[in-house]
Amino acid sequence: MTGLRYVYAVCRPFDAALQSQLTGVAGDPPRLLPHGDLVAVVSHVPEADFGEEALRTHLEDLDWLTATARAHQQVVDALTAVTTPLPLRLATVFRDDSGVRLMLEERAAAFRRTLDRLDGRVEWGVKVFVETERTERTGAGAEPSAAPDRPAPRPVSGRDYLRQRRRQSRADDDLWSRAEEFATGLHAELSGRADDARLHAPQNPRLSGAAGRNVLNAAYLVRRDASEEFVERVDRTKDDAPGIRVELTGPWAAYSFAGEETGAGAADGKKAGDGKKAGEES
Template structure:
């Protein structure tokens, strides 16, 4: 029989006990049933958890799984689905993907130790959502070989090639200059609505999520009443820059703002 450990999705506030009504039929990782862990039966700060096979989340196995994009996508979808279901009803602090404990009791002890910090962060994030803002640069393609370039009057193929490369370099510089200007305008527009900002590392490869080079990858914390105005103003601020594409995603649970400043990052595996 496969041993089970506890997978933790998020810390949440359950002031009136209504989250219990959300859980029936809510599938977690591996379609496991999700339940809540509390320090005391009437405590309003809870952790949403489910059971997962220990063999899949041991350190060596987990490292291997994280290289398996199909497995990783399946876990990430389930993880985010649980968080989104909770966030539709209350304030949540999403935990990192693949945060696991040996059992529910270990989760309860963690919550008991950090409850005050979690409660303070839940209060601070109430009625606020996260928006993601990414800026992409779609720079001109690299120059073709001299033989593939059209002839320019009075220029040898070599000089034509150098002229083409020079023009291309200037065009590329113009695009990046436009991206910098767009970033300044977007930040200014975002500040009108947002109460906090986190600057993430630009994404590369498959994580970039679209054509072009991701040069800005920011997250903003925005009060619910400003959510749609934030999106509209940011998109408008990013208009008019050739070769620059702005992507606004959300609203999300406050993933980038969840961890209290005085609490160390959650470990993926707690012995």
């Protein structure tokens, strides 16, 4: 099959088979392209969609970008089940196999160092939210733990209204203080159980669609054989603080710990284009 080469990840050689029905970007099944002691996971994509000019246009198309990211992530997830992949950025594309091999050759030392550091490890994501929507639904005078369908008493005067607002402000300040203390303690504990940790910027609720205000958005690099204990510890925190929600995601390939060099992937004009990695958030 002709076309450009789309590269999902770099890994060490492995013996396990990928899912038989696995397809990648543009519907083409991924294949392994070995070079020395490294392997690039690639598939064919049409130049009409992934050539430099076309790709620049497509990266502004949210529907196209979402579908491509989903297919990219599907391949990386399948790799994570059988080996330790080093995921490349979304839409890392080369003209041919030679371009991919040249990239592996030029980045070999950096790839090996990162793969050695990530070997046998996966990424877990933990987010902490303050559930402010519940407070807002109960009205200005309700406590954060009040039932969401209980209407707040209507103020009978301006003074009553200001009193309710002050109570609400104190309740909100108390909830925020507890949430920040909770998130700081949780991050410190989980960091101690992980080999590495990263703090990301809080999610914008208008972009993420998640309910509540995000006060912790962290990633943890955890050994596979320690992941069950890590997950159990996170689960035990979920009921520790009323009005505060803890979300756990994973296991993922170690995107947050892969290093910037994994997104480079170009050599001497052989690259057709690259964009954001799969799952990267604004």
